[in-house]
Amino acid sequence: MTVTRDACEAMDRDDPLGFVRDRFDVPEDVIYLDGNSLGALPRDTPEALEQATRKAWGKGLIRSWNTEGWIDQPLVLGGRIARLIGAETDEVAVTDSTSVNLFKLASAAMAMRPDRRVILSEAGNFPTDLYMLQGLVEQLGGRAELRVVERAAIADAITEEVALLVLTHVHYVTGEIFDMPGLTRRAHAVRALTLWDLSHSCGALEVDLNGAGADFAIGCGYKYLNGGPGAPAYAFAAKRHHKVMRQPLAGWMGHAKPFDFVDDYAPAPGIAQVLCGTPSVLAMTALKCGLDTFEGVEMAAVRKKSIALSEVFRELMTAPELAEFQLVSPEDPNLRGSHLSYAHQDGYAIMAALIDRGVIGDFRAPDRLRFGFTPLYARFVDMFDAVERLKAVMRDGVWRAPKYSVRQAVT
Numbered sequence: 001m002t003v004t005r006d007a008c009e010a011m012d013r014d015d016p017l018g019f020v021r022d023r024f025d026v027p028e029d030v031i032y033l034d035g036n037s038l039g040a041l042p043r044d045t046p047e048a049l050e051q052a053t054r055k056a057w058g059k060g061l062i063r064s065w066n067t068e069g070w071i072d073q074p075l076v077l078g079g080r081i082a083r084l085i086g087a088e089t090d091e092v093a094v095t096d097s098t099s100v101n102l103f104k105l106a107s108a109a110m111a112m113r114p115d116r117r118v119i120l121s122e123a124g125n126f127p128t129d130l131y132m133l134q135g136l137v138e139q140l141g142g143r144a145e146l147r148v149v150e151r152a153a154i155a156d157a158i159t160e161e162v163a164l165l166v167l168t169h170v171h172y173v174t175g176e177i178f179d180m181p182g183l184t185r186r187a188h189a190v191r192a193l194t195l196w197d198l199s200h201s202c203g204a205l206e207v208d209l210n211g212a213g214a215d216f217a218i219g220c221g222y223k224y225l226n227g228g229p230g231a232p233a234y235a236f237a238a239k240r241h242h243k244v245m246r247q248p249l250a251g252w253m254g255h256a257k258p259f260d261f262v263d264d265y266a267p268a269p270g271i272a273q274v275l276c277g278t279p280s281v282l283a284m285t286a287l288k289c290g291l292d293t294f295e296g297v298e299m300a301a302v303r304k305k306s307i308a309l310s311e312v313f314r315e316l317m318t319a320p321e322l323a324e325f326q327l328v329s330p331e332d333p334n335l336r337g338s339h340l341s342y343a344h345q346d347g348y349a350i351m352a353a354l355i356d357r358g359v360i361g362d363f364r365a366p367d368r369l370r371f372g373f374t375p376l377y378a379r380f381v382d383m384f385d386a387v388e389r390l391k392a393v394m395r396d397g398v399w400r401a402p403k404y405s406v407r408q409a410v411t
Contacts, residue, residue, distance in 0.1 A: 003315050008380035011312075017305050021377045023293045024226075031359045031382045031389075036200060036339045036372030039226030045289040052285040073284040074253075074275055080291045081225070081234050084299060085198060085217065086208030093271045094221070094234045094284060095253075098199055099128045101218040101235040102166070104247040104274060106136055108237075109164045109193045109216060110144060111246060116163035116192075123148045126172045129197055133166060151176070155186055162192040169207070170200035170337030173364050175329040177205075177337055181212040188213060199223060204306055204338035204374070206299045209236060216241075224338070224374060227287035235274045242270050251276030293376055305375035306338040312380055313371060314340060316387040321394060328368060339372040346399060348407065350390075353399035359386045363411045 012018060025041045026032055032040055056064040065071045079089035095101065106119065119133055130148065137144045149157045158165060165187045167178050184194045195216040201207050203224025209217055215238050221231030237245060246267065252258045253275040256266040267273040311333055317325060317340075325342040344350060344367060351363045361371045371386070393399055 003312055003384065005381060005384045008312065008384045011308070011380040015305065015380070017297065017301055017375055018379075020293065020297060021379070024377045026377055029358055031386045033359065033361045033371045033373065033378070033382070033386060035226075035374030035378070036204070036223055036337075036370070037362050038222055038229055039203075039224060039290060039374065040377055041228075042226055042289045042293050044292060045228065045286050048285050048289050049282060052282055057281075070279075070281045073281065073288075074279050075272060077232075077284060077287060077291065078234055078271065081202065081219075082236075084207065084294065085202050085219070085236065086206075086210050086212075087217075087236050088210070088239060091210075091239055091271055092234055092236045093274050094232050094287065095275050095279065096233060096235075096277075097230075098197065098218050098220045098233040099132050100249070100276070101233050101274070102129055102195070102197070103132045103136055104249055104276075105195055105216040105218060105235060105237065106133060106164060106166060107139075108241075108245040108247045109195060110136070110140065112241070112244060113163035113191070113193060116161060117144045118159075118161045119144060119146050119164045119166060120154070120157055120162045120192075121146065121148050121166045122154060122168070123150050124171075124173075125166075126168050126197065126199070129166060129168065154178075155183065158183070158186050158190060158192060160190045162187070162190065164193050164195060166195045166197070168197040168200065170205070172200055173328070173341050173368055173370065175200070175336040175339045175341060177201075177335055180207075180209075180214065184212050184214055200337050200339070203294070203302075205303045210238070214238065221287045221290065225287065226290035226293055226376075228283070228290070230283070231287045231290070232280060232283050235271075237271055237274065239270075242273070245273070247274055249276045253277060253279070297376070302375045306373055307333040309373040309375065309378055309380065309383060310336070310338065310340055313373065313383045313387065316383060317342065319387070319391065321391055322387075325369070338374070339370055341368045341370045343367050344369060348411065349399045349404040350393060352404040352408075353393045353401070354390055356404075357389050357393065359389050365411070 056068045074094045077094040078092035082089045082092040193215040198219035202219045217236040221227035250265045254273045256268045329340045330336045347367045347369045
């Protein structure tokens with residue numbers, strides 16, 4: 001199949017999600033293919049932050065915890081995320097970061113399986129997940145073991161020794177999707193619990209936590225949810241666990257009656273117990289704007305466009321002049337999330353040169369160029385133009401300039 005720019009423009013005209021792009025402030029001179037790392041700015045966010053700062057904070061002052069509903073934001077926003085991940089509205093709370101939430105829920109899960117000591121995860125999982133699990137094992141003082149195996153060996157490694165299976169639903173580099181229902185069933189068959197990281201799933205593809213029988217899940221707010229850099233994360237706990245789970249970071253916002261100011265901790269009922277410290281109101285204001293961009297949008301349509309965008313991009317990348325780029329994501333679009341990764345020994349310099357030419361993707365060590373497709377604002381014509389600019393970068397050899405080999409702090 002030959003993909004032309006005219007064909008891409010026609011697909012954009014027929015795109016049922018085309019209207020959503022107007023909800024974002026995407027610079028006209030940029031092709032943004034990094035929403036899988038940081039979502040684009042929603043148009044309403046600056047004004048919402050201005051109002052939250054000058055009016056709610058500036059005029060309302062501390063009264064705004066009540067009058068503006070600040071105190072309710074963690075559960076209200078959690079309820080809105082719930083519909084995107086197949087959860088009930090009272091099973092999700094917005095709080096802290098993905099790393100902190102992983103620690104909280106993994107710790108709670110281990111306490112629910114005191115007769116077992118193994119936490120099972122994937123070799124090459126997102127590093128912060130493994131680091132937090134390593135820290136938890138250290139905190140448990142030898143009463144737990146982190147067992148890390150290759151992806152192909154995960155299913156067979158789910159034995160009766162395992163207390164908790166911790167996996168990222170969509171792999172951050174390859175984009176490969178785990179079989180959440182199948183692995184959850186396998187874990188439950190041996191009484192193990194599951195904790196899924198949805199950071200590269202939520203907002204880009206359909207997720208059905210309750211349909212899969214998942215126990216716990218976490219995810220970030222700054223990728224496909226467009227909540228801004230460092231946006232608050234979220235935590236999911238299946239309702240069946242609420243009465244028995246206990247997370248270790250017993251902060252005052254997770255107390256049953258935080259404004260009684262008593263010395264002894266009593267966990268709040270339900271999902272509210274995963275809260276810890278005072279929520280960042282301004283950050284949650286921005287996240288609300290990100291969630292607003294999903295109004296009137298069905299995740300089935302998002303997934304359909306995600307696959308279509310990535311397939312157009314993948315086809316364009318088969319051009320002979322790009323033969324040295326090796327696809328490391330699954331070829332079958334049903335087996336991957338909403339990004340594609342390519343290996344090239346000079347990947348960092350090539351991506352840096354491409355970014356200089358208005359196509360923003362990112363790089364993951366040791367040699368992977370990563371291109372993300374956010375269906376709410378990415379266009380088919382962007383796929384065509386991005387690959388054309390990559391061809392020019394390779395043809396002209398501009399990536400060989402020494403400045404492109406100097407590693408920046410964030411890649």
